[in-house]
Amino acid sequence: MRDEFLRRNVLLDETDPAPAFHSLIAQDKDGMWRVCVQKDDSERKATIAILPDIPQTPTFMRQVFKGWRI
Known part of the structure; x- marks a missing residue:
């Protein structure tokens, strides 16, 4: 799993x-x-809410996506 x-x-x-x-x-x-309604599974995964003024840099997008996939 680690690998x-x-x-x-x-x-x-x-x-x-x-x-x-x-x-x-x-x-x-x-x-x-926020996570799109069709993909939000709040019973099994964390949901996401991002303030509108947060810069959506490539690094930030990767971190959000990686964290959500865990």
Whole structure:
């Protein structure tokens, strides 16, 4: 499991995180960025809420996506 986790981390570090991030996260009417309703499984995974003024850099997107996949 450890090896697979590390392998996936390396793969994510080598790719553009924007497509995966934006397929997971969408902006709500209130400006907050949250897990898309279709992918939100709050009984089994942590949910995500990101303030609208947080810069969505590639590094930030990777960290969010990696944390959500755990």
